[in-house]
Amino acid sequence: MTHFVWTNNLNTGQPFIDEDHRKLVAMINSFHDLIEQGKGRDVTGNVLDNLITYYNVHFTREETEMQRIGYPLLQEHKQEHARFIAEVTKLKKDFDSGASINPTYMARLLDDWLRNHIVKVDTKLAAALKAAK
Numbered sequence: 297m298t299h300f301v302w303t304n305n306l307n308t309g310q311p312f313i314d315e316d317h318r319k320l321v322a323m324i325n326s327f328h329d330l331i332e333q334g335k336g337r338d339v340t341g342n343v344l345d346n347l348i349t350y351y352n353v354h355f356t357r358e359e360t361e362m363q364r365i366g367y368p369l370l371q372e373h374k375q376e377h378a379r380f381i382a383e384v385t386k387l388k389k390d391f392d393s394g395a396s397i398n399p400t401y402m403a404r405l406l407d408d409w410l411r412n413h414i415v416k417v418d419t420k421l422a423a424a425l426k427a428a429k
């Protein structure tokens with residue numbers, strides 16, 4: 297399956313946000329590599345754990361900045377983060393209780409969410425941060 301390719305519209309212009317996003321993309325792409333090597337099912341649990349950890353760090357960074365500038369869309373943006381963490385946590389729980397999760401499906405879900413969230417939600421935050429400086 298295709299890897300997550302970084303495209304120009306993913307650059308928000310806020311270095312701390314872009315660096316975190318590139319790191320997340322790298323994590324997702326190493327998952328794609330492992331799927332290609334046929335190791336997808338073996339690493340799914342670990343991949344989900346690592347992603348949950350890093351997403352939490354990243355979301356906290358964004359939310360701290362939203363608070364700092366009194367960002368008007370803070371609640372909505374925070375809710376999007378919380379919903380995604382809940383979704384991935386549920387996947388991990390299902391996986392731990394023996395459900396078979398198709399790694400390719402999972403990788404696609406991770407790709408789609410991140411791309412969509414960056415373009416539709418994070419770019420607005422980045423613009424507000426720029427204006428607030």
Ligand SMILES: [Fe+2]
Nearest residue numbers: 358413417418
């Ligand atoms: Fe965000």
Ligand SMILES: [Fe+2]
Nearest residue numbers: 313354358418
């Ligand atoms: Fe983000």
